Amino acid sequence: MLVxxxxxxxxxxxxxxxxxxxxxxxxxxxxxSLPFRVLRFxxxxxxxxxxVAGPCSIEDLxxxxxxxxxxxxxxxxxxxxxxxxxxxxxxxxxxxxxxxRLALVCTTAWxxxxxxxxxxxxxxxxxxxxxxxDTVVSLWFTPACAPAVVQRFRAxxxxxxxxxxxxxxxxxxxxxxxxxxxxxDVPTVVIAxxxxxxxxxxxxxxxxxxxxxxxxxxxxxxxxxxxxEAPRTISVILDDHFGNG
Numbered sequence: 001m002l003v004x005x006x007x008x009x010x011x012x013x014x015x016x017x018x019x020x021x022x023x024x025x026x027x028x029x030x031x032x033s034l035p036f037r038v039l040r041f042x043x044x045x046x047x048x049x050x051x052v053a054g055p056c057s058i059e060d061l062x063x064x065x066x067x068x069x070x071x072x073x074x075x076x077x078x079x080x081x082x083x084x085x086x087x088x089x090x091x092x093x094x095x096x097x098x099x100x101r102l103a104l105v106c107t108t109a110w111x112x113x114x115x116x117x118x119x120x121x122x123x124x125x126x127x128x129x130x131x132x133x134d135t136v137v138s139l140w141f142t143p144a145c146a147p148a149v150v151q152r153f154r155a156x157x158x159x160x161x162x163x164x165x166x167x168x169x170x171x172x173x174x175x176x177x178x179x180x181x182x183x184x185d186v187p188t189v190v191i192a193x194x195x196x197x198x199x200x201x202x203x204x205x206x207x208x209x210x211x212x213x214x215x216x217x218x219x220x221x222x223x224x225x226x227x228x229e230a231p232r233t234i235s236v237i238l239d240d241h242f243g244n245g
Contacts, residue, residue, distance in 0.1 A: 002071055003064050004048035005041040013037045016078040016242060017065065019085025020046065021106075021225060022168055023136060023157045028082065031231035034239060036078065041068060043084065045164020047156070056167045058175045062091040069098055076100045078242045082227055083107050083199065084168065087175060090207075093188075094180035101242055102188040105234065106196050106224050108203040109177040109210075117173045124166055129158050139198040140225040149228065181210040188214040189241040191234060193226035215241075 006026065007015075016036035020028050025047030026040040042049040044056070044064060065088060069077065078101045081089035086107025093099040111117060123131040137154045188211050192204035201218060208216035217237055222229040 003041045007039045009037040019081030019088050021083035025156050045161035051161040051164040057171050058087050058091050062088045090177050094183040102186050105191045106193050106199050106226050108199045109207055114173055129162055133157055142195050142223045184211055190214050190216045192218045193222040194220045195223045198224040
């Protein structure tokens with residue numbers, strides 16, 4: 001099954017793949033205008049991508065990206081991923097030769113506190129996506145974020161296929177990418193958000209500390225979806241990082 005995707009921008013420019021956070025779609029990158037050929041995609045069961053029955057792992061989600069790259073005839077790409085998208089990016093960079101430069105935004109290599117995800121899994125199973133929407137969205141944005149933006153992303157979350165969402169949450173809960181970090185030998189920029197309570201700065205910093213070739217930035221006025229609240233700041237960081245490729 002090929003995930004939904006769009007490929008836009010100059011045909012002679014390097015391809016930059018943008019990986020979304022769990023519960024979000026390509027809408028995540030609405031405010032970005034980058035000088036690359038940009039490949040956006042929706043994770044399985046998200047946005048316009050079809051659900052896939054049964055459990056999945058980070059490796060399976062990364063496999064969706066490899067399938068997409070093969071379909072488009074792309075051997076090597078730049079990759080930027082937020083949260084779940086970053087986890088997929090770490091796996092791809094550690095286990096394949098498809099990523100030449102990497103950016104990881106508000107993500108983690110493992111989840112130390114699994115109780116929060118256990119509660120989310122239980123609520124979605126018993127009461128559906130609506131039962132977790134407000135809690136999840138409260139982690140995505142700071143209180144200063146425009147209500148219209150918050151509501152737009154809440155609405156997108158509620159459209160995600162619940163069984164696929166659960167499978168993805170369980171994939172995040174069960175992953176441990178820490179042993180893979182030393183295998184990532186491509187230049188990497190790691191971005192944390194000072195007000196991110198979903199992936200606190202210390203978890204993001206751990207990734208930067210373990211990678212052989214990385215730079216760490218901390219964005220101040222943003223929470224978990226920092227690419228939505230601080231698009232200009234992050235665009236500058238990404239443009240500088242990938243523009244030097």
